[in-house]
Amino acid sequence: MTSTSSPAVLSFHKAGISPLWQDLSLELHPGDFLAILGPNGVGKSSLINAVLGTRSLSSGSLKLLGTVGYIPQQRMFPTDLPLRARDLVSLALAHGVLRKRRASRRDVDTLLAQVGATGIADVRVGLLSGGQQQLIRQAQAFARDPDLLLCDEPLLSLDPGMQKHVVDLLQQRMAEKSTAIMCVTHSINPVLHCATKVLYLTPRGHKIGSVDEVLTTESLSELYGTHVEVARVNGRVVVV
Numbered sequence: 001m002t003s004t005s006s007p008a009v010l011s012f013h014k015a016g017i018s019p020l021w022q023d024l025s026l027e028l029h030p031g032d033f034l035a036i037l038g039p040n041g042v043g044k045s046s047l048i049n050a051v052l053g054t055r056s057l058s059s060g061s062l063k064l065l066g067t068v069g070y071i072p073q074q075r076m077f078p079t080d081l082p083l084r085a086r087d088l089v090s091l092a093l094a095h096g097v098l099r100k101r102r103a104s105r106r107d108v109d110t111l112l113a114q115v116g117a118t119g120i121a122d123v124r125v126g127l128l129s130g131g132q133q134q135l136i137r138q139a140q141a142f143a144r145d146p147d148l149l150l151c152d153e154p155l156l157s158l159d160p161g162m163q164k165h166v167v168d169l170l171q172q173r174m175a176e177k178s179t180a181i182m183c184v185t186h187s188i189n190p191v192l193h194c195a196t197k198v199l200y201l202t203p204r205g206h207k208i209g210s211v212d213e214v215l216t217t218e219s220l221s222e223l224y225g226t227h228v229e230v231a232r233v234n235g236r237v238v239v240v
C-alpha cells in the first residue's frame with residue numbers, strides 16, 4: 001500500500017539527462033510502483049542509472065533516502081562461472097556486513113525459497129535457463145531488504161507464467177515491506193494491477209500520473225504528436 005504520508009524514498013526535481021529527457025519532477029513513496037514506459041533509446045535505463053549513480057544528471061537533482069536493490073536488464077551469466085545459485089545469494093546477503101562476513105545457510109535458503117528457487121540452489125548459475133537466472137537476480141536484489149527496488153526490464157524473455165511469478169514477488173514486497181519499485185518495461189499489462197504511477201517517456205516529452213491518466217488516446221497522441229489510439233480490451237491496455 002502506498003504511503004504518501006511517509007517521506008519520499010526517491011525524488012527528482014527538474015532533473016534531466018541531455019539530450020534524452022529534462023524537467024522531470026516526481027516522488028516515489030514507500031509502496032509505490034512506478035512503471036517506466038517509452039520507445040527504445042528514449043532513456044529509461046539511463047533514468048535507473050542516474051539513481052544508481054552510474055550516469056550523471058545534466059540538470060536538476062535527485063534525492064534518495066534508504067537502500068537500493070537492483071535487478072539489471074537480463075544478461076546471461078557466463079556458462080563457466082564457478083558459482084552456484086546459493087553462492088551468489090550468500091554473497092549478496094553478506095555484502096556490507098562487516099562483522100558477519102558469511103550469510104547463514106538458513107537465510108540463504110529462506111531467500112531462495114521466497115523466489116521459488118529452492119530446487120536450483122546447488123546448480124551453477126551459468127547452467128540455469130534465462131528465467132531461472134532472473135529468479136536468482138531477484139533474490140540477490142531482495143537480499144538487503146531494499147527500500148527502493150530498481151528493475152530494468154525484469155520480464156524480458158520470460159514466459160507468461162514466469163512473468164506472473166516475478167510480478168507477484170514484486171507485489172508481495174510492496175505489500176509486506178512497503179518497498180518502492182521503479183520498473184522499466186515495454187509492456188504495461190503484466191504490471192497493470194500493481195502500477196500506482198506511470199512515467200511515459202518520449203523524445204518529445206514525458207507524462208507522469210496514474211495508468212488511467214497517462215495511458216489514454218489524448219495523452220499518448222500529444223506525446224507522439226500524431227494520433228495514437230489507446231483501448232481497453234478485457235482489462236488490458238492496447239495501443240494501436
Ligand SMILES: Nc1ncnc2c1ncn2[C@@H]1O[C@H](COP(=O)(O)OP(=O)(O)OP(=O)(O)O)[C@@H](O)[C@H]1O
Nearest residue numbers: 020038039040041042043044045046047054055184
Ligand atoms: N553512460 C552513457 N553515456 C552516454 N550515453 C549513454 C550512456 N548509456 C547509454 N547512453 C545512450 O543513451 C541513450 C538512451 O539509452 P537507454 O539505454 O537509457 O535507453 P532505453 O530507453 O532504456 O532503451 P531500450 O528500451 O532500447 O533499452 C542511448 O542512445 C544510449 O546509447
